[in-house]
Amino acid sequence: MNSVPATVDPDDDVLVDDAAWPAYLGSTxxxxxxxxxxxxxxxxxxxxxxxxxxxxxxxxxxxxxxxxxxxxxxxxxxxxxxxxxxxxxxxxxxxxxxxxxxxxxxxxxxxxxxxxxxxxxxxxxxxxxxxxxxxxxxxxxxxxxxxxxxxxxxxxxxxxxxxxxxxxxxxxxxxxxxxxxxxxxxxxxxxxxxALAVAGERERMARDLHDVLGHSLTTITVKTALARRLVESGADGERVAGELRETEDLSRRALADIRATVSGQRRMSLVAELVSARAALRAAGIEADLPHAVDDVEARAEEPLAYVLREGVTNVVRHSGAGRCTVRVGARWLEVVDDGAGPPGEPGNGLTGLAERLAEVRGTLDFGPLPTGGFRLSARVPG
Known part of the structure; x- marks a missing residue:
């Protein structure tokens, strides 16, 4: 890649070094x-x-x-x-x-x-x-x-x-x-x-694939483990088959999401993420307190808040060890609270990518442990 000089002003008169004192060598x-x-x-x-x-x-x-x-x-x-x-x-x-x-x-x-x-x-x-x-x-x-x-x-x-x-x-x-x-x-x-456009597209692809695969594979892993436990405990075969069918459906949706992500045509739905979050929490044995409707959410805020919900629930299932998860949503905000320990250590790629995604729409992301115990993840999108 060609390098850009310290300044693209051809009238630069800074006498500091050769990079700051450009000379004409021909454009090509x-x-x-x-x-x-x-x-x-x-x-x-x-x-x-x-x-x-x-x-x-x-x-x-x-x-x-x-x-x-x-x-x-x-x-x-x-x-x-x-x-x-x-x-x-x-x-x-x-x-x-x-x-x-x-x-x-x-x-x-x-x-x-x-x-x-x-x-x-x-x-x-x-x-x-x-x-x-x-x-x-x-x-x-x-x-x-x-x-x-x-x-x-x-x-x-x-x-x-x-x-x-x-x-x-x-x-x-x-x-x-x-x-x-x-x-x-x-x-x-x-x-x-x-070059920056290529790098930006790579970052977008990596972030979207993390969002898709992180949540989908976590849910599939939890539901597969649930099906295994049901088989080992001698549970009713129809229930086991139901869990496996849901796992198969999750795999198909994850594959469709990956294809849409690669083609750049994927769009998140808050309603679909609520359904997926309910299934993931139930499979993990976590009590779910989720809203039944998101009609009040503004159209501009729906997609970024859907990403917040997906990442928040994925972290609850994977890291927290929580027994209860509560999700509250408003016109331009969403909050995920659990009674577990929260993600270990520093914020991972998921929360970092989520903060970058919200920054693109001038939104804010806050997360951290609660004084009374548990973990809280909240996001707000400006009007």
Missing amino acids: PSARRGDRLGASLFVLFLVPIGLASARDGMPPGPLAVLVALLVLYALCFLGVWWVPALWRGTARRLAMICVVFPVGVAVVLLSGLSGSMAVLGYALSASNVMLPLRWARVVGLVTVFAALPASWLVTGAVDWVSVVFLAMVAMIALGMARLARLVGALRAARSEIR
């Missing part, structure tokens, strides 16, 4: 290749400067120095694009800037050609790659305004054409660098959103 591998090829072709515009100086009769000594500076300038510019390892790290970036700009200025001063001020566009382009855009803007403004007196020193008059052309190069390079960085940041953000 194909974009990087295209940018590098374009930079290589752009270097060809330096060739006419040396040819024009030779044609104008520049002495061999200064001409050799100019050619050497042009070669060094081109190598620095190409190194920025093709060998980013040269300027990995803030110190190296500043060092590269301190090399490429003086070399560019030396080319301008030594060539003394009309229009040569635009040669500094190579240095500006390199600064847009290596610096945060806020700093690159400052460098561009300083370069353009410094070109005014510099052109007067070189040619004896302000070369407005050259200065305006340099300003246009600075604006175009800065705009392209900003756009490229935004595209790269958006691509990275999209990759992270995709």
